[in-house]
């Protein structure tokens with residue numbers, strides 16, 4: 001079955017753009033500005049954008065030479081096409097990611113802060129600042145350590161780390177020696193970590209003894225131990241974070257601090273070709289098996305540097321605070337690579353927005369004079385609900401970013417009025433693991449914004465809307481369809497690790513000649529884009545991208561689950577939430593207790609991770625299936641949304657009476 005077989009109709013309702021309020025660049029943004037925005041006007045954006053679309057080779061060649069330091073220049077800007085999925089950029093060029101993020105700044109400004117670490121409050125909330133000079137030494141030492149463990153250019157290294165500076169040091173040491181990092185979010189279970197280690201063929205896992213977050217301990221090393229039970233050849237390197245007494249496997253595990261002190265504080269960066277793989281990042285799709293998106297060196301770095309500079313209008317003394325986790329693409333691109341490529345300070349915050357209280361983010365902004373704050377709407381919803389009294393005056397803030405899910409207009413306005421005191425420019429940025437960097441976004445200091453809209457395309461992105469029924473492009477404005485991009489861009493992922501066919505089938509063969517995002521979107525009368533959400537079986541829970549198929553596969557591991565169907569529904573706090581319908585086996589009706597439902601939820605927590613746990617389990621006698629055995633999840637979604645009148649034709653079901661039984665179970669009114 002093709003992964004995108006069930007493209008859903010994007011949700012209906014074209015935004016009334018004429019009545020949607022437009023916000024101009026706040027005057028306070030300019031008053032608070034250290035110089036002038038990099039791009040001065042909408043006109044300048046439009047000219048540059050036009051060049052990026054009509055003359056991409058000229059545009060990207062200039063940008064690549066301006067933003068990256070090359071060991072050897074390139075001659076060819078781009079080869080390949082979306083049709084063939086063989087894109088390559090800057091092919092003869094050579095460079096090193098770690099050199100671009102660290103060395104070039106350390107040479108000029110060794111004492112400039114690179115990483116500002118704010119520890120979790122659990123043990124007093126201390127932190128420290130690491131300068132570019134120190135970062136070069138730390139990264140070099142770890143590079144030596146990894147080499148001594150047998151990691152060579154092209155090998156993969158898994159990183160399973162809490163939000164501490166050493167996570168960034170681990171990223172940078174990998175790319176310094178030409179190894180490919182594969183970061184696994186430290187909320188994934190041992191089983192999920194093991195799957196990713198095996199799929200990527202990681203040689204080493206870098207982890208910590210434990211992590212601490214929101215006052216709670218995360219047993220990272222224990223989870224790694226359990227994951228490695230299935231991978232006898234993989235070694236682990238353990239950073240001492242809490243100094244807990246952790247189990248130790250001699251011959252396999254090494255302490256970071258003991259190894260690092262053996263090695264010199266400079267390691268020469270490996271010379272890499274532009275298209276050498278830089279990292280893998282696993283993400284969810286429509287089928288159960290997570291896919292490792294592969295990003296390559298030069299194109300990805302260029303996307304990170306340029307979007308950092310232009311979306312956020314970053315200047316050299318700025319302090320960037322990204323609340324996203326390093327385990328996701330937002331953390332990769334905007335917590336690690338963009339700020340460091342631009343030579344500014346990035347805040348690494350280990351804790352949560354609500355511990356020990358709801359002022360934690362704002363205190364950090366105050367304490368470190370944060371100029372840019374970037375977070376998912378899920379955190380903003382939480383903080384808005386907690387009340388305005390928790391918000392502190394933060395005069396340094398110039399840009400407030402939103403990422404990962406649609407932001408409701410009232411949350412956007414709260415961000416603008418209360419957090420930004422109407423002085424900061426709000427940027428609602430749309431991108432994906434696959435796009436590497438921003439795809440649709442306003443540019444700070446330039447683009448007039450509309451609450452709830454990701455606004456306009458970033459350089460090189462040529463968006464289009466497709467009618468999912470006819471497969472034809474929908475032209476004009478005030479239209480809605482499936483969001484695709486008509487030409488490729490340097491930061492695009494190149495493949496799915498070990499499965500280029502899957503890459504082609506999921507992204508490029510759906511509408512040949514286009515890149516398929518998996519999202520539905522509207523284009524309003526002024527050409528602004530409004531991203532509606534996924535049209536495939538992907539659910540976005542608190543900004544975490546989950547595959548319903550993966551959750552179903554996890555449920556099926558439980559001995560009492562005969563069949564399972566997971567769907568996403570709207571949720572006030574988490575944006576979307578997962579509900580699972582389960583048909584059970586080997587149990588009597590009397591045994592259907594809340595404990596059994598809890599067991600099913602636990603099964604998902606164990607198989608994937610706590611963040612994937614369904615919010616509700618519905619035990620049903622049967623699922624709505626067609627004669628070919630396809631589960632009609634659309635019907636389940638309609639029942640949960642209490643839109644019974646929109647269920648539509650059920651005559652194609654093997655047993656249409658199933659629908660009424662499910663309605664009775666869920667308890668909605670007809």
Ligand code: WTA
Pocket residue numbers: 283328329330402403404405406407428429430431432433434454517518519531532533534540543544545
């Ligand atoms: C969703 C996260 C609306 C979208 C960076 C996309 C958004 C998926 C926005 C990618 C936004 C991301 N407005 N929806 N500003 N940004 N999304 O790969 O559905 O974890 O396809 O990358 O998040 O999730 P991913």
